[in-house]
Amino acid sequence: MESSPEATESQTIDLRQAYEGAGVQAVLDELDRDLIGLRPVKARIREIAALLVVNRARQQVGLETAPPSLHMSFTGRPGTGKTTVAERMSKILHGLGYVRKGHVVTATRDDLVGQYIGHTAPKTREMLKKAMGGVLFIDEAYYLYRPENERDYGAEAIEILLQVMENNRDDLVVIFAGYKERMDVFYQSNPGLSSRVANHIDFPDYSAEELLAIAQLILADENYRFSEEARAAFADYIGRRMQLPFFANARSIRNAIDRARMRQANRLFGRMGLPLTKLDLMTIEADDITASRVFQGEVEGLDPAQPLT
DSSP, rough: OOHHHHHHHHHHOOHHHHHHTTTTHHHHHHHHHHHHOOOOHHHHHHHHHHHHHHHHHHHHTTTOOOOOOEEEEOOOOOEESHHHHHHHHHHHHTTTTTSSSSSSSEOOOHEEEOSSSOOOOOOHHHHHHHTTTTTEEEGGGGGGOTHHHHHHHHHHHHHHHHHHHHTTTTTOOOEEEEEEEHHHHHHHHHHHTTTTTTTEEEEOOHHHHHHHHHHHHHHHHOOOOOHHHHHHHHHHHHHHTTTTTOOOOOHHHHHHHHHHHHHHHHHTTTTTTSSHHHHHHEOOOOOHTTGGGGSSSOOOTTOSSOOOO
């Protein structure tokens, strides 16, 4: 027997229970814990999560509504947390039942675009097949479009993406990522793609204070610590490094920490035969920081493929 309109209208939904039961709050707490700063990004993710929860609640009480468009664009410089946020977003989508698996498949142009006629379609479809039921994260997506090359097959990959994004929107979310200025041009050149991407999130650069906090978080995760002098030296390092080419936010900080750990290991190795305490093994000293080439003057002409340490 069908329920009366009055019964349906009186049905209640506990949004908090739905929010927490799907694990959304746990994922957002995890995001706050793992990523320093990024307040506007986190606020936008909460807004999207709220929309998804309410949309599910509306379905449960029989309110017909078009499914929300979930394809996204993440813009920002390298090392600003785009991949990490994509992984957390996938968990939210899975918890709420918008995707079956909740995994993330990362792809670049080389994974999608072929070198000759007939090569692109199977490559693109293979990556889409791997991502189905989860999220396809396409990094530096603007490289898919190369109008200056008449023999380029990127346009074919985009066409296939458009078809699958439309026809499989209930089982696949595509996230396009890259530098904001280049992504803006990419969308202007591909209006059909732009119209299918409803959620645009810009990832700001980290401040020097946030980068220092990130460095200390990385160290703590690996059971290291700065001495007071090393902390001051690393703050100086950050200020200098931010002014140099090829700076990649948190990624550059992680590289710098890795090099500091290597210098610490070499310094301790030089004390062979002398007893070392647990604190010795944990502590990064100022010399481990100031030995970086960043403190040695100009570094113009650096190969961008090589880390600046």
